[in-house]
Amino acid sequence: MAIPSLLNKCYAFTEAEESRQSGAYPFFRPIEGFSGSHVIIEGKRLFMAGSNNYLGLAVDDRVKKAAAQAVLDYGSSCSGSRFMNGSLDLHENLEKRIAAFTKKEAALCFTTGYQANLGAVQALLGRGDHVFIDKSSHASIFDGLFLATGMMKQVNMHRYGHCDMEDLENKLKRLPLETNKIIVTDGVFSMEGTIADLPTLRTLADKYNAVLYLDEAHAYGVIGKTGRGTEEHYNYQASADIIMCTFSKSFGSIGGFIAGSFEVIDFIKHFSRPLMFSASMPPANIVAAQTALDIVESEPFRVQRLQEVAAKMIKGFTDIGFNIGHTQTPIIPIIIGDNERTFEFWHRLFEENIYVNPVISPAVPPNMALLRTSYMAIHKDEDLDKFLNIAEHLGRKLKLIP
Numbered sequence: 208m209a210i211p212s213l214l215n216k217c218y219a220f221t222e223a224e225e226s227r228q229s230g231a232y233p234f235f236r237p238i239e240g241f242s243g244s245h246v247i248i249e250g251k252r253l254f255m256a257g258s259n260n261y262l263g264l265a266v267d268d269r270v271k272k273a274a275a276q277a278v279l280d281y282g283s284s285c286s287g288s289r290f291m292n293g294s295l296d297l298h299e300n301l302e303k304r305i306a307a308f309t310k311k312e313a314a315l316c317f318t319t320g321y322q323a324n325l326g327a328v329q330a331l332l333g334r335g336d337h338v339f340i341d342k343s344s345h346a347s348i349f350d351g352l353f354l355a356t357g358m359m360k361q362v363n364m365h366r367y368g369h370c371d372m373e374d375l376e377n378k379l380k381r382l383p384l385e386t387n388k389i390i391v392t393d394g395v396f397s398m399e400g401t402i403a404d405l406p407t408l409r410t411l412a413d414k415y416n417a418v419l420y421l422d423e424a425h426a427y428g429v430i431g432k433t434g435r436g437t438e439e440h441y442n443y444q445a446s447a448d449i450i451m452c453t454f455s456k457s458f459g460s461i462g463g464f465i466a467g468s469f470e471v472i473d474f475i476k477h478f479s480r481p482l483m484f485s486a487s488m489p490p491a492n493i494v495a496a497q498t499a500l501d502i503v504e505s506e507p508f509r510v511q512r513l514q515e516v517a518a519k520m521i522k523g524f525t526d527i528g529f530n531i532g533h534t535q536t537p538i539i540p541i542i543i544g545d546n547e548r549t550f551e552f553w554h555r556l557f558e559e560n561i562y563v564n565p566v567i568s569p570a571v572p573p574n575m576a577l578l579r580t581s582y583m584a585i586h587k588d589e590d591l592d593k594f595l596n597i598a599e600h601l602g603r604k605l606k607l608i609p
């Protein structure tokens with residue numbers, strides 16, 4: 208049977224298969240098991256330096272047991288959307304806890320963090336509204352804009368330079384004060400590890416009549432003295448109007464949430480398509496997230512240890528001479544530039560039983576390919592030192608450092 212022409216591009220796409228055949232393909236490598244900060248891949252035990260399980264709670268016995276019990280009590284799926292049959296008392300309890308944790312009036316859970324951004328941004332944007340977005344913000348925020356645009360809302364997007372507050376102000380000041388505006392930014396940027404300048408963002412939002420929306424996916428559990436993210440990092444000098452976060456990183460689960468005033472959350476609840484037309488967060492994941500939240504609150508030493516590990520590795524890589532950009536967090540990019548050299552370095556580390564993530568365009572700008580390394584509170588100093596030694600040795604061999 209002839210292949211319909213629409214599918215020609217699929218049959219013409221051979222790069223991934225060629226790379227798989229050569230053994231160099233770094234993506235979709237299945238993990239066969241977990242043991243603390245190590246994983247099993249292709250039967251080998253690898254040091255995991257590429258996970259977002261920042262506090263180690265995805266492998267914590269208390270979280271695992273609570274999730275297993277939730278399945279026994281409530282079943283494995285809600286089998287419906289929050290709007291209809293998919294709302295549980297568990298969702299509402301978690302939302303109350305989140306509202307208290309974020310110091311906001313109300314919160315709303317989504318099935319993934321991706322859907323939380325997609326659905327909140329889509330619901331909030333109206334026809335002709337203006338969105339100011341850091342160009343390094345997460346793809347799910349951009350997709351929220353695209354969804355709103357696809358719904359014929361004719362949203363106007365203004366991308367400003369990464370953490371460039373002057374560029375943002377220059378763009379804001381071009382519009383009349385009364386125009387509807389929203390500034391959307393990550394708190395901690397997922398590839399760079401940099402922290403948004405929240406006090407200046409708040410000042411600009413107030414000055415130019417803009418809403419401030421903060422994605423805390425890599426900030427909660429990571430920065431701030433007790434892991435309460437960017438607002439706490441700046442000692443609550445400034446706050447965001449709307450906070451988004453995911454449960455898939457520090458909170459050892461999957462799912463996401465939006466927190467803000469009662470009225471804003473109630474509006475999103477009734478106008479967000481990814482919330483209305485997708486089944487809700489399942490019981491095991493709600494309970495896992497809630498148990499992780501209890502642990503974050505009762506064991507602040509985990510956040511402190513994570514911050515200690517981040518400082519050690521930032522110093523270690525800087526001393527060796529790698530270009531790690533301007534990170535201040537446990538997300539430490541090793542910026543290489545060229546895709547092939549990045550894959551080569553990734554492959555050599557993999558052979559040395561170290562797992563990190565290679566990142567190429569479009570996840571980062573072209574010629575900014577990097578290895579994204581990220582750290583966990585459960586990492587041990589001896590493993591981290593060994594990783595630094597191997598990275599230094601390979602870095603010299605591959606001429607990535609002087």
Ligand SMILES: Cc1ncc(COP(=O)(O)O)c(C=O)c1O
Binds near residue numbers: 322393456
């Ligand atoms: C900044 C940011 N926001 C949102 C998301 C989406 O979260 P999730 O993967 O839990 O759907 C991610 C995930 O990588 C992220 O890095």
